[in-house]
């Protein structure tokens with residue numbers, strides 16, 4: 001049987017891939033070279049053969065589109081309908097706001113019964129449901145605000161990696177890597193190694209899907225890509241495997257903790273960061289994504305749909321992200337960016353967004369002196 005992803009936190013990586021698929025499809029549908037970087041051109045060209053060029057409209061700012069040509073292959077995989085269906089089950093309090101949501105209306109007219117999560121799940125698992133309907137099903141789970149969030153975070157961290165590599169860093173370590181495809185889609189040369197650590201089922205699922213995805217779309221990266229199948233809470237195990245796989249503690253490294261720390265208890269976060277520090281030589285760089293303390297007085301604080309549930313039920317806030325990095329000696333160039341900062345950096349100046357950008361996700365980066 002083909003590998004799949006069954007655990008709830010692990011499955012969030014597929015949801016992020018669905019959002020990146022949607023954003024990539026949207027980018028291609030604009031057919032505007034000015035929207036992508038020169039290195040992305042061969043990827044966009046190859047991807048155009050596979051993407052859906054009629055994506056649903058969840059992105060009002062054309063500049064907030066990105067290319068991750070591999071994300072679609074996860075959403076097209078045979079396990080996608082089951083994972084999609086399970087999202088409706090695992091969030092029992094989620095109730096589709098059918099009356100207000102045109103996305104549901106077109107699926108209802110093609111047979112979706114929204115009377116219960118079971119009936120929704122049944123529709124997506126049915127053999128008569130088309131690939132286009134599955135694709136549209138994924139978009140029921142997110143909205144413009146979360147699409148903007150994923151676009152901005154992808155760009156910010158892509159730039160962070162490329163800047164570190166252009167400064168001579170050759171080791172990139174992605175913790176809780178999920179379905180990250182930077183090791184394939186960024187212009188990295190053969191001197192760079194991208195280490196990825198995630199639990200076994202995510203790594204196995206990813207490798208399985210990427211085998212055929214890379215045959216369809218040739219990676220532009222020449223970097224070596226190393227997998228570590230470990231739970232990051234078992235510090236001795238994953239760090240030993242990292243070093244056995246060629247990671248050198250006396251050379252600088254780039255650490256990426258994207259979409260990870262909100263799933264770890266504070267003591268696990270502290271232990272993880274304390275473990276990374278002695279493995280990071282001078283000049284090492286780190287970027288972390290954290291969740292702020294919830295402020296329910298801010299309208300539309302969590303956004304809509306599934307993320308409202310995820311945030312309240314799953315996310316663990318980290319009140320002081322700056323301290324997380326300074327406490328472990330990453331004190332140079334400390335910067336924390338909020339969503340509104342990222343929209344200023346990457347969006348169209350003066351663009352009006354349908355939803356205010358979520359204020360509770362932030363990105364903190366710094367360097368080790």
Ligand SMILES: C[S@@+](CC[C@H](N)C(=O)[O-])C[C@H]1O[C@@H](n2cnc3c(N)ncnc32)[C@H](O)[C@@H]1O
Pocket residue numbers: 009010011012013016175176177178179180197198199202230231232233257258259260263264
């Ligand atoms: C929301 S996904 C983010 C994936 C990727 N970093 C991205 O931003 O696209 C969260 C990932 O963290 C991984 N993760 C969570 N807790 C973990 C742990 N204790 N050990 C290893 N991986 C973990 C999950 O398996 C999942 O792949």
